[in-house]
Amino acid sequence: MKTLRSIEKEINPKNPFEDCKLDREKYADNLTRIIENYPSGFVMALNNRWGDGKTFFVNRWRAKLKEKxxxxxVYYNAWEDDYSENALVSIISEITEDIENNDKKLLDIVLEKGTGLFVKSLPVLLKIAVKKLAGKDGYEDLATLIGEEMGKPFQSLIDEYKNQKKTVEGFREALKAFAEKAGNGKPIIIFIDELDRCKPSYAVEVLEIIKHLFSVDNIVFVLSVDKEQLANSIKGYYGSDQIDGTEYLKRFIDLEFSLPKPQLGKFVEATFEALHFNEHFITFRNQYGQTVDEKPQLLNFTTTFAQNKNLKLRATKQLLSKLRTVLYSFHKNDYTIPNILLILIYLQSTEIEVFEKIKKKEISIEELLKINKELLFSGNSPKKSKIPNAFNRHELILYSLxxxxxNEHFVIDLTDVKNKENFQSRFEKVSIDFESLYNYLSNQGNFVFETEYMIDYLIEKIELSETLKFNN
Known part of the structure; x- marks a missing residue:
């Protein structure tokens, strides 16, 4: 099914990492061993940029932790809940939902001790505490009682401080007892995802809660974040560039780990699957009965291109996301030419002047073929000789479009190729690799290469899709 959203696949509890094409299960296993060796509790940051696969990794790691x-x-998506008036209520709510076979008596004590910490957040608190302590029928009485207490004046700031300190100590003691019993000899692991995307005030509140209330034995926090973004949020919260957000975070984070950059080819393949490219290629083959499988060609082409341009993983994913959107704008019977689309999308995104010159017919075929070669083979990519057939086909299609x-109708048939000298004369004005092209076409058997399509056919699709803004 075609979708504009990245839909999380159902995870196989017996083998959570079976669909991980980046070979990251080994990192999960290493991190698990660290947690086992430090059961007294700590805070770990899983620090990677957006688009590096943190959430995908975390979902499979926590499934393995739980099932295997x-x-x-416990899993808490902070960004989805940053509208909440009190982060403590939200975190405790997730604990009550996710911890299996919990001791109700100990949990009730945690909730009771915690009440004094967040009485100012009654509407949210009561949804949790009333169900656990008073039952549904006691809702109105309990709300009235606490409301009356809030209206009483404080006797002194000192009394307030002492009471608050006792409340915190009582809450931590109750939480420690609950974690020891509920964990069955292992620490409870609380994953907090997307904290860096939260409102700065909420992000800071969550960090302070973790530090001051949840620093007890048998509770480990894993923060899945872009640490640089989170540091910027902290600066924004305090409203000063003098605040060093990175140093501030050291108060809260005991251990930091970053998923290593994956092999580019594996990353491209995983992105293809995440963006549902298979649906396009299956439809394409069904409609045209192609003997050439477009998917591996596009995989190799994208990998070569991204390597040559030294694209970051995020930029590569964004480029493929745009390509996916453009491909889905075609009808089933349309010819799509994804390799050429990829080049044009890149030019339109990063080298708009070149894109506009192509659109206005202001460059020659010779210049266009030169640009094409520079995009693919001028920098860090493998030599052209390693992918001759794919490149020759790509270059021939670009030439014809x-x-x-x-307005130069382009046709090649078997007769042209048999007469090598005449065939070569057709390309004498351009820097196309004639020998490679000739050898490629000579091995294709009976064929006629002809297309009525022009490059503006693809340009129009790209520009139409550009009017839509997708945040993938």
């Missing part, structure tokens, strides 16, 4: 390793696991756009 026997840990009690632009020739037709310049």
């Amino acid at each position: 390793e026997g840990f009690q696991v 632009y020739s037709n756009y310049l």
Whole structure:
């Protein structure tokens, strides 16, 4: 099914990492061993940029922790809940939902001790505490009682401080007892995802809660964040560039780990699957009965291109996301030419002047082929000789699309190839690799290469899709 959103696949509890194409299960296993060796509790930051696969990794790691390793696991998406008036209420709510076979008596004590910490957040608190302590029928009486207490004046700031300190100590003691019993000899692991995307005030509140209320034995926090973004949020919260957000975070984070950059080819393949490219290629083959499988060609082409341009993983994913959107704008019977689309989308995104010159017919075929080669083979990519057939086919299609756009109808058939000298004369004005092209076409058997399509056919699709803004 075509979708504009990245839909999380159902995870196989027996083998949570079976669909991980980046070989990251080994990192999860290493982190699990660290948690087992430090059960007294700590805060770990999983620090990677957006688009590096943190959430994908975390979802499979916590599934393995729960299903295969026997840990009690809590998951809290902070960004989805940053509208909440009190982060403590939200975190405790997730604990009550996710911890299995919890001791109700100990949990009730945690809730009772915690009440004094967040009486100012009654509407949210009561949804949790009333169900656990008073039952549904006691809602109105309890709300009235606490409301009356809030209206009483404080006797002194000192009394307030002492009472608050006792409340915190009582809450931590109750939480420690609950974690020891509920964890069954293992620490409870609380994952907090997307904290860096929260409102600065909420992000700071969550960090302070973790530090001052949840620093007890048998509770481990894993913060899945972009640490640089989170540091910027902290600066924004305090309203000063004098605040060093990175140093501030050291108060809260005991251990930091970053997922290593994956092999580019594996990353591209995983992105293809995440963006549902398979649906396009299946439809394409069904409609045209192609003997050439477009998917591996596009995989290799994208990898070569991204490597040559030294694109970051995030930029590569964004480029493929745009390509996916453009491909889905075609009808099932349309010819799509994804390799050429990828080049044009890149030019339109990063080298708009070149894109506009192509659109206005202001560059020659010779210049276009030169630009094409520079995009693919001028920098860090493998030599062209390693992918001759794919490149020759790509270059031939690009040549024909632009020739037709310049009103030069382009046809090659078997007769042309048999007469090598005449065939070569057709390309004498351009820097196309004639020998490679000739050898490629000579091995294709009976064929006629002809297309009525022009490059503006693809340009129009790209510009139409550009009017839509997708945040993938």
